[in-house]
Amino acid sequence: MNETDGKTLTCGLLAHPAGHTLSPLIHNTLASMTGKNLVYVPFDVDPSDIGDAVKGAFSLNILGMNATVPHKEAVIPYLKEIDPLAKNIGAVNTLVRTEDGTGYKGYNTDMTGLKRSLANQNITIKGQKVIILGAGGVARAVAFLMASEGAEIIYVLNRTVERAQEVVKEVGEKVQGSRFVALSMDEYDKIPSDSKYLCVQSTSVGMHPNNDKAIIEDPKFYELVHTGFDIVYRPMNTKFMQLAERAGAKVCNGLEMLLYQGVDAYELWTGCSITKEQCDIVYKAMCD
Ligand code: ATR
Structure with a gap:
């Protein structure tokens, strides 16, 4: 687990249940490799609380969120913007703060x-x-x-x-x-x-x-x-x-797809470009 302090950036996963997931491994490894003071935490959010969770995440200055089952469609009404592919698909798995800083924009990095x-x-x-x-x-x-x-x-x-x-x-x-x-x-x-x-x-x-x-x-x-x-x-x-x-x-x-949905989300959140070598290191960690 990365050390945290008052400047630590937080990203998280909206899930229910939030049991077994490789996302913390992907993002916390990427954070270490790119030298970012960032931690990624899974949150078990009851479906009835999803709107409050998105608003709360924004208020807590959370940099970005992933959404997984059963929240991928339910988060959409709480977004400020939505990417065209995600809109067509009707499902969002990645929330990124909008450029004007007024809310989150939804993407589908699964695809x-x-x-x-x-x-x-x-x-x-x-x-x-x-x-x-x-x-x-x-x-x-x-x-x-x-x-x-x-x-x-x-x-x-x-x-x-x-x-x-x-x-x-x-x-x-x-x-x-x-x-x-x-x-x-x-x-x-x-x-x-x-x-x-x-x-x-x-x-x-x-x-x-x-x-x-x-x-x-x-x-x-x-x-x-x-x-x-x-x-x-x-x-x-x-x-x-x-x-x-x-x-x-x-x-x-599908393991590589899982890796790259994470890498795409991480790049959207941080502006970093993850190299092929870095992807390979994360992939190896996912296989262990
Ligand atoms: P998801 O959102 O994960 O794609 P889903 O909407 O429940 O889940 O869809 C599951 C898919 O797997 C469907 O295409 C389903 O076929 P049906 O539409 O005929 O139900 C398919 N599927 C699941 N179990 C199956 C099985 N035993 N044999 C064939 N197809 C199956």
Whole structure:
């Protein structure tokens, strides 16, 4: 834990419950490495208190906050400003003091973190053919990122096809440019097999303790995939990743996305530029 004094800057996490989280490790390590007198503290905030918590944080001169489940949507009414990507997604995970110092501006670094994690693997989204598995809140956000960054075509597959159709309609209306197709999870044979796809597994299927499950078990599906990105990071090598890798795809879990959502937030709060070497040190600490 960093030493504190009257000049210590505070950042924190709005969570409920605020049990296991890697965010203090990420931010307190970044603070040490960048020589900032800054501490990061998780706060367990009851959903009924979220407005008071945001106002209280501002009054306490808290530099920045993260918001996680169940507060990512609930904080929005208490913000002074909102970044366009976060607005489209309808979820905010990072609060930054506005330039005029009158409140907080909301960002979604979960998705910029995903973007940066992909860039780190040398994967650009622009012009990419994409398959998104799932149609919940995370999948919706992934669809917004992919469309905003100019993916050529986006297939959204979901067990409940109606939810996939809703995502396709909503994202397609708000962000122009990409083509969208909604399918049920077992309709992957309708995806043209003359191309390879970036596939983002955006459900909780395969998360610890269900390590032996993959959202699609058929090895044939994975022949469509050139890169398999799983937003799950526990276990580190998910069944989805194993199946994709077996079919020759490059694979990545969600731990790097978690790292970069933190790095993006830290940079927004402090104005620091975190180097690749510094990111690698934090990532290693997260794996320990
Ligand atoms: P989140 O906001 O974390 O994305 P969510 O809105 O509950 O959570 O969405 C969960 C996603 O995982 C959905 O796409 C869900 O499919 P349905 O819309 O059909 O429910 C998917 N999902 C969860 N468990 C699943 C399972 N066992 N098999 C297939 N899909 C599953």
